[in-house]
Amino acid sequence: MNRRIKTLAWGAVPLVLLASLVSIDRIPGTNINLSVPYAAEGPGPTINTLGEVDGQDVVSISGADLDDTEGNLNMTTVSVRTGMTLSQVLARWLFTDDTIVPIEQIFPSGQSSEEVEESNRTAFISSESSATIAAMNYLGMPVMVEVADVVEDSAAFGHFEAGDHLISIDGTPITTPGEAQEIVRSKSPGNDVTIVFERADAQSQATITLGEHPDDPSVPLLGISMTSVPTSGIDVDYNLEDIGGPSAGMMFSLAVVDKLSPGALNGGKFVAGTGTIAEDGSVGPIGGIAHKVRAAEDAGAEVFLAPADNCAEAMSAKPENMTVLKVDTLSQAIEQMAAYNEGADYQTCG
Structure with a gap:
């Protein structure tokens, strides 16, 4: 009996060691990193571009008379978790809807995290510029x-x-x-x-x-x-920190148009969406849209604006209480919201 107990005890040692190793990201007292080369992508924060963050308008416009806005035009994001242990990756794979991807999809080979952050910041600034141009073009300014x-x-x-x-x-x-x-x-x-x-x-x-x-x-x-x-003296500022990439472009542009034109583009409803915006107003696809759809529905959105090229992936999130509208351009996004609000024909991703 004693031999059996000893055998079981010694046999459990490797299992205990393995469990410890998959639960820590660094061997104590060393610089050996045990985090696995994977990242988890999931639903991130969703922010109303018509609202405020830290006491500032998300989209701030001066030099013009602004129209009152109603409801929401929410931009959506994807949360990214890195530096995880094997047990953390397995837990997110088993118990959440997160997508597990190779770390190279987040930090391309040869680029540091600082370089990726700078690239995302540059893309965000470019997105803001394109959002302003597209909105001004739509408004004829x-x-x-x-x-x-x-x-x-x-x-x-x-x-x-x-x-x-x-x-x-x-x-x-x-x-x-x-x-x-x-x-x-x-x-x-x-x-x-x-x-x-x-x-x-x-x-x-x-x-x-x-x-x-x-x-x-x-x-x-x-x-x-x-x-x-x-050129008319209107000044448009976008006051969001720690948000990178170009995917908020369309929602920024819609917020500018909404504030500078009469009436509520969203009909006072809770609308969310995503998509890049080009200077000519064309809307482009983005990554992680299924997570953004889930985040928007969880936040209470009634309508989601999705780039046409992302429609199939958007519907893979299986939204139950939210209508997903297909859009190709800024003007089409505005037309689609108007049709939805008026009970006219509109085009969905379903």
Whole structure:
């Protein structure tokens, strides 16, 4: 009997050690990391773009009379968990609707977490700019290009400051960041470009030798991030921290249109959605939409606006009490909401 007890006791040791190993992310007293190379994606926070965060309007507009808004136009997000132990990954796979993905999908090989965060921040700024342009185009208001930031030690460093307005490049007038990027990308590293810009109501000119993009030396780099602002004195600001990527673009654009036009685009209802936005108003697909649909329904949304190319994945979330509308453009999103509110024909993803 004693031998059997000893055998069972010694046999349990490897199981105890294994259970300990799958439950810790680092061996005590060492720098050995035991977290597994996987991430969990799940429903993230959903934020009303017509509301406030930390006492500030999510979409703040000055320089114009604003229309009263009603209901919700919620942007949706995906939460990402990394640095998990094997037991944590298994628990999320078994007991939640999270998607388990290789860590390379979150942090591409060769990129640090800081580089990924910077890339997401840049994409978010670009999304804000496109949202403003698309909204202004829909409303028939002209825009101009404004410098949002200048990369230190880049070709543009020392020539431009945040808030400068770019007027033309090599004699070609520009009104959107996309037009400016197209002209720059048509050049080669080492080429000179002449940029006319405005600072404090005074016009200036700078000739700049383009640098090389750090990820591809054959791509020219000016070294500024740009946004668009209305020429009519209207100022649009997006006040969200710790949100990256371009997927809030369409909802931002809808919030701008709603605040600058009469009536409630959503009919006073709780509408949520996602999708990138281009300067011409076209809506593009995003990742993780099934999680965003679940988050929106859990938050009480009645309607969800989904990019047409994401429809199949959106419906895989099997929403029961929420209508998922298919959209391709900003104007179509507005038309779809109007049709839903008026009881007319609208197009769903189902």
